[in-house]
Structure formats: C-alpha cells, structure tokens
Amino acid sequence: MKVGDEAEWKKFAKNLYYQQGLFDEESGYNALIEKLNGFDNEIGACITRLFYLATPPDNYETILTYLESTKLSEGCGQGSEKWTRLAIEKPFGRDLDTARHLDKLLAKIFEERQIYRVDHYLGKETMQNMIAFRFANTHFRTGLE
Numbered sequence: 001m002k003v004g005d006e007a008e009w010k011k012f013a014k015n016l017y018y019q020q021g022l023f024d025e026e027s028g029y030n031a032l033i034e035k036l037n038g039f040d041n042e043i044g045a046c047i048t049r050l051f052y053l054a055t056p057p058d059n060y061e062t063i064l065t066y067l068e069s070t071k072l073s074e075g076c077g078q079g080s081e082k083w084t085r086l087a088i089e090k091p092f093g094r095d096l097d098t099a100r101h102l103d104k105l106l107a108k109i110f111e112e113r114q115i116y117r118v119d120h121y122l123g124k125e126t127m128q129n130m131i132a133f134r135f136a137n138t139h140f141r142t143g144l145e
Contacts, residue, residue: 023059029070037076046076052087060088060102068109087116 019035021028039047049072053063067073067086075083088106093099106115 023055023062023066026066026070029066029072033070033072036072040076046083048083048085049075050085050087052089054089057091057093057098057102060092061105064102064105064109073109084110085114085116086110087118089118092117 017035019028019032021031036047036049051063051067051072053060055063073084073086086106093102
C-alpha cells in the first residue's frame, strides 16, 4: 500500500474493527468472542488470535484471568492453543515478585511458544517492521487483493 493511496486505504480500512470493553468486565470479552466467532463463521475457519497487551502492567493479571475464564486463550474455543498468541509488553510487574507471579500465570494459561515478550521501548518499531515485512512480502498477500 502506497502512502496517500486513498483507494488502497479504503480497501484496507474495511477490514478494521473495534470492540470496546473494560479490562475488568466480562461483558467486553464476551462481545469480543461474538465478533471473532462471526469472522470465523464468515470464512469457515478459525482465525488465529493475537492478543497484544500494551496496557499498564497492573492490568495484566486481570486481562489474563479473563482471557482464560472466557476461553479466548483457546482461540476458537476448541481447546487448542495452536490458534492463539499473546504479545505482552514489558515492564512486566512492579518488582521481581510480581514479575514471577505474572510469569506463573502466563505459564498456566499459555505455552511458552505462544508468548512474545516485547520491550516497551522497542515494541513500536518491532511491530512496524513486522507489518512492513508482512505487506512487502507477496507470499503473505494471498487473499488480500
């Protein structure tokens, strides 16, 4: 997509969605499940989920607990972790004890291969690079045109 190409932007923007919710209210997570299930049903397959936690670290435990209790951590709810990934930004906890507690919670909900720990200061550039790689590589463009 070229910068300033309005037609390309409109095509891309049709695939952007927003789901409002509060970290500590299950209703937002349930609404997200409905939206994701709608996408899955539309294409007839389970879409991989990537949850990117770029929130204040004090909210991580609440969010992780809801991801587990609502089964969002299981992707399409089929009990398989293969459809779910979690990117979590550092700082990770307030001190060593809270970091260890969060790490144990992560290990309880996700397998290590599902977790991406991203340094807060490097996160923006890393994501920009991933996006640039994704859209510059024609092997990944299948189905987007």
